[in-house]
Amino acid sequence: MTLKVVVVGGGVVGAACAFHAASAGLDVTVVDRGPVGAGTTSRGEGNVLLSDKEPGPELDLARLSRALWDEAGEELGADLFELEPKGGLVVARTDEGLAALGVFAARQARAGVRVEPVDRVRELEPHLAPGLPGGVHYPQDAQVQPVRAAVALLDAAVRRGARTRTAEVAAAVTGRDGALTGVRTAAGDVLPADAVVNAAGTWGGEVGRRLGAPVEVLPRRGFVLVTEPLPPMVRHKVYSADYVAGVASSDAGLETSCVVEGTRGGTVLIGASRERVGFDTRLNPAVVTRLAAQACRLFPFLRGTHLIRTYRGFRPYCPDHLPVVGPDPRAPGVVHACGHEGAGIGLAPATGALVTAHLLGRPWRGADPAAHTALLPDRLVSRGGASR
Amino acid sequence: MGTTGETADLVVVGAGPAGLAAAVTALAGGLRVALVDSAGTVGGQFWRHPPDTARAAIPTADLHHGLRDYRALREALAAAGDRGRLDLRLAHHVWSVTRDEDGFTVHTVDRRRAPEETAVTLRAPRLLVATGAYDRQLPFPGWDLPGVLTLGGLQALLKGGGVVAGDRVALGGTGPFLLPVAAALAARGARVVTVCEAAGPSAWLRSPGPLLRNPAKGAEGARYGLTLARHGVRFRPRTAIVAAEGTDRVTSVEIASLAADGSPRPGTERRVEADTVGVGWGFVPQLDLLVPLGCALADSDDGSTVVAVDAGQRTTVPGLYAAGEVCGVGGARLSLAEGRLAAESVLADHGAAPVLGRGRRAAVRATVKRHRAFARALARAHPVPSAWSRWLTDDTVVCRCEEVTAGAVRAARTDGGARDHRQVKQLTRAGMGWCQGRVCGPAVHCLVAPHRSYTPTERLVATPLTLGALADLDHARENTGGAAHE
Ligand SMILES: Cc1cc2nc3c(=O)[nH]c(=O)nc-3n(C[C@H](O)[C@H](O)[C@H](O)COP(=O)(O)OP(=O)(O)OC[C@H]3O[C@@H](n4cnc5c(N)ncnc54)[C@H](O)[C@@H]3O)c2cc1C
Ligand SMILES: Cc1cc2nc3c(=O)[nH]c(=O)nc-3n(C[C@H](O)[C@H](O)[C@H](O)COP(=O)(O)OP(=O)(O)OC[C@H]3O[C@@H](n4cnc5c(N)ncnc54)[C@H](O)[C@@H]3O)c2cc1C
Numbered sequence: 093m094t095l096k097v098v099v100v101g102g103g104v105v106g107a108a109c110a111f112h113a114a115s116a117g118l119d120v121t122v123v124d125r126g127p128v129g130a131g132t133t134s135r136g137e138g139n140v141l142l143s144d145k146e147p148g149p150e151l152d153l154a155r156l157s158r159a160l161w162d163e164a165g166e167e168l169g170a171d172l173f174e175l176e177p178k179g180g181l182v183v184a185r186t187d188e189g190l191a192a193l194g195v196f197a198a199r200q201a202r203a204g205v206r207v208e209p210v211d212r213v214r215e216l217e218p219h220l221a222p223g224l225p226g227g228v229h230y231p232q233d234a235q236v237q238p239v240r241a242a243v244a245l246l247d248a249a250v251r252r253g254a255r256t257r258t259a260e261v262a263a264a265v266t267g268r269d270g271a272l273t274g275v276r277t278a279a280g281d282v283l284p285a286d287a288v289v290n291a292a293g294t295w296g297g298e299v300g301r302r303l304g305a306p307v308e309v310l311p312r313r314g315f316v317l318v319t320e321p322l323p324p325m326v327r328h329k330v331y332s333a334d335y336v337a338g339v340a341s342s343d344a345g346l347e348t349s350c351v352v353e354g355t356r357g358g359t360v361l362i363g364a365s366r367e368r369v370g371f372d373t374r375l376n377p378a379v380v381t382r383l384a385a386q387a388c389r390l391f392p393f394l395r396g397t398h399l400i401r402t403y404r405g406f407r408p409y410c411p412d413h414l415p416v417v418g419p420d421p422r423a424p425g426v427v428h429a430c431g432h433e434g435a436g437i438g439l440a441p442a443t444g445a446l447v448t449a450h451l452l453g454r455p456w457r458g459a460d461p462a463a464h465t466a467l468l469p470d471r472l473v474s475r476g477g478a479s480r
Numbered sequence: 481m482g483t484t485g486e487t488a489d490l491v492v493v494g495a496g497p498a499g500l501a502a503a504v505t506a507l508a509g510g511l512r513v514a515l516v517d518s519a520g521t522v523g524g525q526f527w528r529h530p531p532d533t534a535r536a537a538i539p540t541a542d543l544h545h546g547l548r549d550y551r552a553l554r555e556a557l558a559a560a561g562d563r564g565r566l567d568l569r570l571a572h573h574v575w576s577v578t579r580d581e582d583g584f585t586v587h588t589v590d591r592r593r594a595p596e597e598t599a600v601t602l603r604a605p606r607l608l609v610a611t612g613a614y615d616r617q618l619p620f621p622g623w624d625l626p627g628v629l630t631l632g633g634l635q636a637l638l639k640g641g642g643v644v645a646g647d648r649v650a651l652g653g654t655g656p657f658l659l660p661v662a663a664a665l666a667a668r669g670a671r672v673v674t675v676c677e678a679a680g681p682s683a684w685l686r687s688p689g690p691l692l693r694n695p696a697k698g699a700e701g702a703r704y705g706l707t708l709a710r711h712g713v714r715f716r717p718r719t720a721i722v723a724a725e726g727t728d729r730v731t732s733v734e735i736a737s738l739a740a741d742g743s744p745r746p747g748t749e750r751r752v753e754a755d756t757v758g759v760g761w762g763f764v765p766q767l768d769l770l771v772p773l774g775c776a777l778a779d780s781d782d783g784s785t786v787v788a789v790d791a792g793q794r795t796t797v798p799g800l801y802a803a804g805e806v807c808g809v810g811g812a813r814l815s816l817a818e819g820r821l822a823a824e825s826v827l828a829d830h831g832a833a834p835v836l837g838r839g840r841r842a843a844v845r846a847t848v849k850r851h852r853a854f855a856r857a858l859a860r861a862h863p864v865p866s867a868w869s870r871w872l873t874d875d876t877v878v879c880r881c882e883e884v885t886a887g888a889v890r891a892a893r894t895d896g897g898a899r900d901h902r903q904v905k906q907l908t909r910a911g912m913g914w915c916q917g918r919v920c921g922p923a924v925h926c927l928v929a930p931h932r933s934y935t936p937t938e939r940l941v942a943t944p945l946t947l948g949a950l951a952d953l954d955h956a957r958e959n960t961g962g963a964a965h966e
Contacts, residue, residue: 127903134906239906243896320914320944357882357909362947375576375772375940377587378957381599384950395948401916402940 094119095451098275098285100261100299102126103133104238104437105429106291107245108444111164113289114252116448116456121283122246123275125260129242132293133437135405137316137363138238139329139351140438143180143230146196147203149414149466154435155204156458157442158232163457164441168248173241174356180233181328183213183224183390190225193333197228206231219325221392233329235353238437245440257283264288264303264426272425275303287425289447294408296416296430305420307472309431311371311406314364315379317387318401321358325393329353332390350386352394360397362387364434371406409433410472417446418461418468427451428469488514488567490826491586491604493574493769496524497812498804499610500553501819502826506608507560508835509827514602515557515566516588518573518943522557523550524612524804525632526812528639538642543664546812572600573943577607577769583799589945597946599953606799606826609770609787610819613763613805616784616922618868619886621876622724622733623759631661631760644668646756650733652676652721653760654862659704661758666711674752675708676719676735678742679862690857693850720744722871724757733757742865761864763809764922764934768942770806773797777935780808782859784922785935791845793822794829801826810855817847869927878927879920881913886927893928901925902937911937914944 095118099106102124114120124131140161145151165175182197184190197207208229214220216229250256260278267273274282290307292299297309331351350362365379380402388394410416410431420426429447432439445459446467455461488511492503495517503515515522520531527550530538541547560566572588579585583605590598615630622628629637629645631653637643649670651662654677662675708715716735722744723734732753736744762782770787771777775795778788786808789795793803803822804815821844824834836844872878874887892898892907901917901924904910910924911917916939917924925934 127897127899129906130903243907317947319947357912359912373772373774375578377576377578377585378954380576380941381950381954381957384947385954388947388951395946395951397947398944399941399947399950400914400944401912404940 096284096286097121097289097451098123098283098287099289099291100124100275101131101291101293101430102128102242102246102256103131103291103293104129104242104245104440105293105432105443106289107242107249108440109289109291109429109447110249110254110444111245112441112444112448112456113451114249114254116452118448118451120249120254121285122249122254122256123259123261123277123283124256125258128246129239131295132405132408133238133242135314135316135403136238136437137351137361138236138241138437140234140236141180141329141435142200142205142232143182143228145200145435147199149464150435150439151200151203151205153415153439153442153446153464153467156445157439158234160441160445160457161234161236164245168244172244174237175234176236176356177232177234178353179328180230181210181213181216181227181330182230182333183220183227183330184333185224187225189333190227193228217327217330219391219393220330221390227333229328235329236437241437241440261299262302264423270424272423285425287427287451289427289429291429293430293432293436294406296408296428300420300426300428303423303426305423305426305428305469307416307420307428307431307469308411309408309416310368310411312409312433313367313369313372313404313406314434315376315383315402315404316361316363317380317383317399318403319360319362319394320398320400322354322360322397323358324354326352326354326360326391330390332386350383350390352387352390359400360394366407366434373404375402375404407433408436412471415439415443415467416469416472417443417464418450420469421473487602488512488604489830490514490606490608491516491584491602492608492610493517493577493586494524494610494612494804495519495522495570496610496612496804496815497526498612498815498819498822499524499608500557501816502608502610502803502823503566504553504556504560505820505823505835506826507556507565509823509832511827511830511832512565513560513567514569514604516569516572516574516586516602518571518591520571522554522570525636526815528636530641540639540642542667543639549816567602569600569602573945574769575942575945576940577773579773579797579800583607589943589949597949599945599949601953606801606830608801608803608822608826609806610802610804610815611766611769611806613765613809614918616761616764616864617759617919618761618864618923618926619876619878619920620721620723620871621873622726622730624877624880625724625726625730626728627726627730627755628724628757628759631657631758632763634665634756634758635661638664638668644670645758646754647671648673648754649756649758650674650676650721650735650752650754651758652733652735654678654864655760655762656701656858656862657760659701659708662713663704663707666713667707672708672711672713673754674735675713675715676721677715677717678720678738678865679717681717690854694854697854720865720871721757721759722749725751730754730757738865739867741867743867743870762859762862763805765806765809767806767936768939770795770802771936771938772940773800775800779933780859781856782809783864783933784809785933792825792828793818794825808852808855809859810851814848814851814855817844817851820844821848864926866930878923879908879910879913879917881915882909882911884908884910889924889927898928900929904928905937
């Protein structure tokens with residue numbers, strides 16, 4: 093009998109889970125309370141980065157994911173979701189910064205990332221400020237359009253037999269033996285299920301609780317600035333080496349270290365800040381001005397460029413800044429796939445493959461559960477015991 | 481560089497009829513007021529004027545109504561300025577407003593020496609937003625040709641610079657605003673070749689009550705009617721401009737009679753030569769500063785969302801007041817009255833004595849009520865015709881900034897499942913360009929969700945501004961030791 097899987101969340105992660113599970117022949121239903129990709133996925137910039145990750149479990153997942161984005165591009169058409177392997181350029185602002193970046197990049201290289209030290213950064217990016225001491229080019233860094241990517245993956249899943257459903261998931265339904273038999277919606281409908289995937293992103297904590305498998309997923313606010321359209325001025329994803337520190341940090345306050353990149357539409361994106369302020373939706377002008385100042389320092393021509401928009405989103409993060417991917421030990425049938433913080437778009441395909449591997453009980457498309465044990469929910473479950 | 485500090489008791493954004501009346505009333509009540517407008521002069525849309533320096537050279541008095549009120553308001557402002565109670569910030573565009581425990585921070589960009597831009601920050605415990613409304617545009621084939629403008633745009637050229645935009649002008653759309661624009665252009669020597677009003681001539685008869693209770697409005701309409709008759713201008717009810725033609729510039733329009741649902745009646749199409757076209761489908765409230773502050777919005781009867789206010793013009797956010805067309809489109813008289821009421825509420829909440837006596841306040845309230853009822857009746861009589869999208873071809877551009885066609889928007893709805901203008905934006909880029917959907921948002925909304933009111937996307941930046949101006953603000957903050965790290 094085919095395994096019935098309900099995926100909660102139609103963001104890029106849920107769409108990737110549905111795509112891989114449906115490709116593996118499972119019976120898939122994706123449930124979202126809103127439209128596809130309207131959650132944090134519509135707020136992300138679409139960076140698919142290896143450059144910002146230090147060796148460890150997240151980089152392992154990212155490397156697999158990078159390869160799977162290429163595969164998805166070949167299967168579905170890279171243009172459909174604007175997959176662009178444009179490469180990243182990390183620039184140092186001081187000699188000390190450059191030395192630290194060099195050490196970091198060497199460690200990444202040993203973990204299998206392609207790194208290319210660059211002396212004259214303006215040969216790669218002619219409009220960079222003069223006097224920057226150097227940087228590292230990461231040719232594998234790429235970009236996708238997140239909402240289009242979610243739509244493309246979900247459409248492909250539907251072509252492979254998956255269903256979609258608009259509903260708010262309220263609870264798990266279990267049989268007399270405690271095994272999962274379905275998922276109840278807020279409207280009271282029950283969708284039969286042998287397994288349920290928690291791909292609810294920033295709301296993964298709440299959905300986990302409703303499914304009897306609470307995990308701690310918290311919001312981390314980020315702002316992105318969007319400029320008026322320009323002729324192509326910025327070719328790569330360019331960021332200052334300070335960013336590497338920002339990503340790894342768990343400081344509660346504001347961190348900004350901007351990534352600057354051009355898009356197909358001609359706009360330049362500048363992002364993103366990181367603040368832990370709960371779901372506070374207000375604009376923080378200090379963030380906007382700081383990002384602007386940093387971007388202008390990297391690319392002085394931007395001083396005369398207009399900001400036309402800024403938007404914000406809430407990255408889903410776990411206290412240890414690793415995504416939680418795998419079966420919950422307390423609630424048989426519940427598989428988590430959330431908490432990807434600022435990398436959920438990049439990490440989506442590998443997450444989908446890994447979830448599918450967990451469901452199948454064997455490796456799938458290069459994702460071997462045995463190789464990604466650091467992402468299992470067990471680490472977050474200190475008190476143990478099912479609570480449903 | 482940026483200036484910061486507790487600058488006033490009240491910041492008023494918008495110096496149109498509503499903001500002017502509010503500022504003058506609050507000043508009369510003894511408050512210190514900062515009045516901010518992106519324009520170079522006070523007056524808003526209704527009393528738009530050439531810059532003060534050019535006023536003698538460009539006479540516009542004949543184009544205006546209620547100039548006595550306008551002059552009185554300006555004099556009151558000048559007097560308050562002399563006493564140091566007014567901080568008048570013209571050519572300052574507010575790009576964001578934020579709220580904290582002690583009040584509001586109003587982030588502006590000073591453009592007096594444009595293209596130079598300087599960020600200036602104002603603070604006050606209370607804020608009054610009177611940012612008005614702007615033309616609702618619906619696309620039609622050829623609307624992106626040079627020479628095709630909005631009704632408001634034509635009027636603004638006339639009042640703001642004495643410019644008669646063309647020799648042969650065709651006007652279309654719906655609503656009472658067609659009349660003053662046609663009358664003013666005709667009086668200033670343009671040939672108004674046609675005035676196409678989509679609504680039927682009997683639209684008023686369905687609910688004549690509010691008109692009967694507003695005799696002044698009836699008289700105003702009759703006056704415009706006389707002016708048009710004197711210049712031989714044809715007013716065509718239940719007719720629309722359905723296309724504009726021309727190569728480098730518009731040279732003619734196609735007009736058609738409309739069936740009851742607003743679709744063009746086959747066989748009635750006619751070509752009319754014109755070198756300038758003005759079209760307007762009513763106005764959309766300018767809510768950019770209000771939406772991010774989280775105040776409750778409400779449905780109006782004209783397909784737009786407005787800010788919800790109580791009988792004293794208070795929004796649901798403490799300390800935040802709104803007046804004028806952000807609360808619903810209803811004309812300058814209504815805006816003036818709302819501005820006064822809002823300022824009275826500010827005074828009361830501030831603990832200051834009222835400026836108007838009890839009787840006058842009741843009279844102003846009654847004026848607001850009467851004009852609101854009138855505006856609602858007008859809105860019902862002049863809806864966007866339900867079948868307006870029939871005159872779009874698949875290659876009609878809907879979003880000019882990103883060049884997204886009607887075909888692409890329709891595909892986003894039927895193939896992409898888009899249910900509102902935000903989803904259309906994600907799938908097609910409509911609304912992602914320079915104007916951020918201010919122009920195409922209402923039209924895209926009408927294409928995908930015609931049965932709901934249009935609620936604008938949240939825009940955290942109300943006007944484009946240079947990254948340099950923002951960067952300077954950051955450096956200023958760093959230098960004064962102000963914290964970017966909260
Ligand atoms: C400013 C910013 C910039 C970013 N930049 C990047 C970047 O460049 N690269 C990158 O890889 N990542 C980036 N991210 C992070 C990325 O956006 C997220 O990690 C990713 O989108 C998470 O996807 P998701 O599918 O898990 O969550 P979401 O897209 O939020 O999807 C979760 C879905 O679950 C649904 N849901 C929630 N609760 C329920 C319920 N009870 N019932 C039914 N449905 C429910 C929601 O409606 C939602 O659609 C950025 C994030 C921000 C905020
Ligand atoms: C283009 C146009 C022309 C019009 N012409 C006429 C006419 O000739 N006759 C008529 O009866 N009605 C006219 N109207 C209708 C008119 O809006 C009202 O009759 C009346 O002016 C409304 O008054 P108000 O104070 O509510 O808003 P407005 O008069 O619109 O005043 C709003 C003010 O806020 C300012 N503002 C908006 N956003 C910001 C910001 N972010 N920062 C700083 N300042 C800001 C604007 O510059 C403007 O001065 C016109 C409307 C428009 C859009």
